[in-house]
Amino acid sequence: SYELTQPPSVSVSPGQTASITCSGDNLGDKYAYWYQQKPGQSPVLVIYQDSKRPSGIPERFSGSNSGNTATLTISGTQAMDEADYFCQAWDSSTGDVFGGGTKLTVL
Amino acid sequence: QITLKESGPTLVKPTQTLTLTCTFSGFSLSTSGVGVGWIRQPPGKALEWLALIYWDDDKRYSPSLKSRLTITKDTSKNQVVLTMTNMDPVDTSTYFCAHRSPMFGLDYWGQGTLVTVSS
Numbered sequence: 001s002y003e004l005t006q007p008p009s010v011s012v013s014p015g016q017t018a019s020i021t022c023s024g025d026n027l028g029d030k031y032a033y034w035y036q037q038k039p040g041q042s043p044v045l046v047i048y049q050d051s052k053r054p055s056g057i058p059e060r061f062s063g064s065n066s067g068n069t070a071t072l073t074i075s076g077t078q079a080m081d082e083a084d085y086f087c088q089a090w091d092s093s094t095g096d097v098f099g100g101g102t103k104l105t106v107l
Numbered sequence: 108q109i110t111l112k113e114s115g116p117t118l119v120k121p122t123q124t125l126t127l128t129c130t131f132s133g134f135s136l137s138t139s140g141v142g143v144g145w146i147r148q149p150p151g152k153a154l155e156w157l158a159l160i161y162w163d164d165d166k167r168y169s170p171s172l173k174s175r176l177t178i179t180k181d182t183s184k185n186q187v188v189l190t191m192t193n194m195d196p197v198d199t200s201t202y203f204c205a206h207r208s209p210m211f212g213l214d215y216w217g218q219g220t221l222v223t224v225s226s
Contacts, residue, residue, distance in 0.1 A: 001170055033212040035154075042203060042216040043154065054211065086154050088212065095167045096144060096156040096213070 002091035004099035011105045012077045020102045022070040022087030030089040032070035034063060037101075038083045046085075047072060074104075082106045109133035111143075111204050111217035118223050119194050125222060129187040129204030133215075136162055136182050142207035143187040145178065147200035148219075155200075159207060160187055194224045 004024045012018035022032060032050050035043035045054050047063035050070065060075045070089075074081055087099040115127035129143060136143060144159040158178040159167045168176050177190045187204060202222055206215040 031212075035213070037154075042219055043213075044216075045212060045214050048211045048214070054214065088154075088156075090212075093170070095159060095169060096146075096207075098146075098154040098156060101153045 002089070002094040002097050004087055004089060004097055006085075006087060006099040006102045008100070009103045009105065011107060012074075014079060014106055015076055018074040018077045018081070018104055018106075020072045020074075020085050020087075020104065022072070022099050023068055024070075024089065024097075025068060027068050027070055027089060028066045030065075030091070032063065032065045033088045034061075034070075034072045035086045035088065036081075036083045037086065043086065077104075077106055079106050109206055109215040111206060111215060113202060113204050113217045113220040115202075115220060115222065117221060118225065120226050121195055121224060123194050125189075125191045125194050125198070127189045127191075127202055127204075127220065127222075129189070129217060131185050131187070131204075131206065134206060136160075136180055136185070136187070138162055140209040143180070144205050144207050144213060145187075145189045146203045146205060146213070147198075148203070149197075149200045154203075157191075157202075158189060196224045198222070199224050 034047035037043040050065040051063045062073045111131040142161040145157040160178045175192045201219040203219045204217045205213040
């Protein structure tokens with residue numbers, strides 16, 4: 001079955017750029033999606049189709065996807081961005097697949 | 108405005124069958140390309156995709172749980188129902204349903220419902 005791998009944690013200083021990676025076999029051939037989840041809340045879509053932002057998502061969120069790695073980049077990270085981030089892709093054999101999640105700490 | 112809400116028991120006993128209902132508004136599950144999916148999350152752990160049903164009644168299941176899951180829809184009631192058989196304590200999770208669109212993916216999520224499996 002298809003698997004996506006994320007680093008368990010990423011730390012960033014306020015105002016700096018945070019990058020969260022998501023790895024999977026030929027992930028670049030699929031669309032990658034990113035979700036933000038804060039404690040006690042439901043996930044929120046922040047990036048769809050690799051690099052597009054839904055309405056209402058700040059411009060500081062961006063994404064890319066090539067080869068085996070998709071990357072979520074948060075520029076000018078703010079304290080409010082501290083959350084868990086999950087990548088997701090659709091695999092024809094496995095269905096919707098989620099990465100293990102990355103805890104972003106802003107300190 | 109799209110909203111979804113999960114409902115069902117908060118506590119089930121081992122070996123019992125869990126039945127969860129997702130009641131939604133703001134979209135029709137007869138619209139081409141639209142789907143509703145179920146995802147769960149054990150406390151403090153990652154999201155796990157369970158099942159998906161499309162507007163045309165096409166159904167997809169997680170390979171690891173396929174033998175235990177059934178997903179159905181009632182378009183007239185705007186509901187999607189997930190059943191999971193032979194519940195075990197490791198199935199203790201918050202269960203979410205979500206709207207799935209061809210372009211945006213899982214773009215709207217319910218608030219989730221915590222299901223505890225314990226005798």
